Amino acid sequence: MKDLSDKDLVNAASMLDYSVDAFRARIPTSMHLEEKASETLALEVVQTVDFDCPVYIERADGCRLIDVDGNSYIDLTMGFGAHVLGLRPRSVEAAIKEQAGKGWHFGIHNQLQFQLADLIAAARPNNEQIAFCNSGTEATMYAFRLARAITGKAKIGVFDGAYHGAHDYALVKVDPTSCVTKPRAVLDGAGIPSWVRDESAIALPYCHPAAFDQIRENKDDLALVCVQPVQNNNPSLDNKEWLAELIQVCHDCNVLCLFDEVVSGFRLAYGGAQEVFELTPDFTVYGKSIGGGLPVGAIAGPRAIMEGFKSVSTDSGVFFGGTFNGNPLTMAAGVGALGTLSKDRDIIYPALNARSDRLVKDINTFAQDNEFPFQAVNAGSLICFHFQSERIRSFRDLNNRGSFAERAFYVELLNYGVLVPAIHLAFLSHAHNDTDVDMIVDAVKASLFAIRDMKLI
Numbered sequence: 001m002k003d004l005s006d007k008d009l010v011n012a013a014s015m016l017d018y019s020v021d022a023f024r025a026r027i028p029t030s031m032h033l034e035e036k037a038s039e040t041l042a043l044e045v046v047q048t049v050d051f052d053c054p055v056y057i058e059r060a061d062g063c064r065l066i067d068v069d070g071n072s073y074i075d076l077t078m079g080f081g082a083h084v085l086g087l088r089p090r091s092v093e094a095a096i097k098e099q100a101g102k103g104w105h106f107g108i109h110n111q112l113q114f115q116l117a118d119l120i121a122a123a124r125p126n127n128e129q130i131a132f133c134n135s136g137t138e139a140t141m142y143a144f145r146l147a148r149a150i151t152g153k154a155k156i157g158v159f160d161g162a163y164h165g166a167h168d169y170a171l172v173k174v175d176p177t178s179c180v181t182k183p184r185a186v187l188d189g190a191g192i193p194s195w196v197r198d199e200s201a202i203a204l205p206y207c208h209p210a211a212f213d214q215i216r217e218n219k220d221d222l223a224l225v226c227v228q229p230v231q232n233n234n235p236s237l238d239n240k241e242w243l244a245e246l247i248q249v250c251h252d253c254n255v256l257c258l259f260d261e262v263v264s265g266f267r268l269a270y271g272g273a274q275e276v277f278e279l280t281p282d283f284t285v286y287g288k289s290i291g292g293g294l295p296v297g298a299i300a301g302p303r304a305i306m307e308g309f310k311s312v313s314t315d316s317g318v319f320f321g322g323t324f325n326g327n328p329l330t331m332a333a334g335v336g337a338l339g340t341l342s343k344d345r346d347i348i349y350p351a352l353n354a355r356s357d358r359l360v361k362d363i364n365t366f367a368q369d370n371e372f373p374f375q376a377v378n379a380g381s382l383i384c385f386h387f388q389s390e391r392i393r394s395f396r397d398l399n400n401r402g403s404f405a406e407r408a409f410y411v412e413l414l415n416y417g418v419l420v421p422a423i424h425l426a427f428l429s430h431a432h433n434d435t436d437v438d439m440i441v442d443a444v445k446a447s448l449f450a451i452r453d454m455k456l457i
């Protein structure tokens, strides 16, 4: 990416404004809603999704979102990855409707929980028992607590570039100026006590053998190493050997190894990244896709681990609560989604992964042929866009986040009818067909040409 002089920066800002204004003219109702929202909402959806052009969505079907002004977009948000089958798949819609007619929240046992648990258990041999909660955040929070209770140790190892949710113990990231092989943990945002950083967290380098030395050195304090087998920002399927060694080192050090498959579970394959890599961690957290698009999280593991949740009546019991845990509406939606994914897994996953690979290949070929400093990287249908040509090996290699070029790119994509939330992440689904993929590739090409015409790249 070229360095911009002060004059270029002013020019770039006005080009971005021009592009934003042109698109905003197409979404008058959304613009009105945004104004209204700013009065009563402290923030919308999540902090990380910071649209220059906020579109308010009215309805969804297949791979398309329709906004309140009637504009249609091919969606690559897919509910932040929750929708593997696409938006409003009929199996999930029917299950939700049926359950809504019977009641959606009792707080008392319901048999849909077993059905969803069975579908999750069928994904991996180690998923002997499942506990449901309401988000991926809750799932990692409970998993961290469970690991501490089982091992009697306090610290949690988390990796450079990881995301494990919004609770205090997960909001530890790596100081990018710290040593690659011995990263330093810093807190992600205000309001988290400094002892979380000092007494709870150990930062580890992702996909780096130095992580093994760190685990060995800290084995007396480490309860758990939590790892995304495929990271959201840096998706790759090259991690198998490193992950296998990680599991082994944790095992040797009496440290539990948790795979966070909140995104990758039931998306890369029915059995998630574990199936792709043929690996088995001590236990796993899921979320997103297992709820068919309704709020959900789950911890899954062998009986010996999961029995920690059985009771709080003894001092060794681990507290587990939640008004909406296992509610029948989420369970029904999850059964609708995983039922279809399980039945048609041999058709859905190969096709979805091949289509995603094709999308990425077509975009990268175009970007290289035209010397655009842009690339798409993917692991199956988890896709990431980066405004740089250099190969990305770690989170620290990521540059140009939030550049004018990047921001204008997402606005132009909207102009060409493709919606990617401005967090670089894009998800393809079973509902995106080959024509949709062609349209996405064309939109990416046109958007890149547009920002080159604006002299932003």
Ligand code: PLP
Binding pocket: 080, 134, 135, 136, 137, 138, 140, 163, 164, 165, 166, 228, 232, 260, 261, 262, 263, 287, 288, 296
């Ligand atoms: N773990 C991973 C890998 C995630 O990507 C996320 C959310 O994106 C979470 C955990 C937290 O899940 P939730 O947003 O449902 O709390």
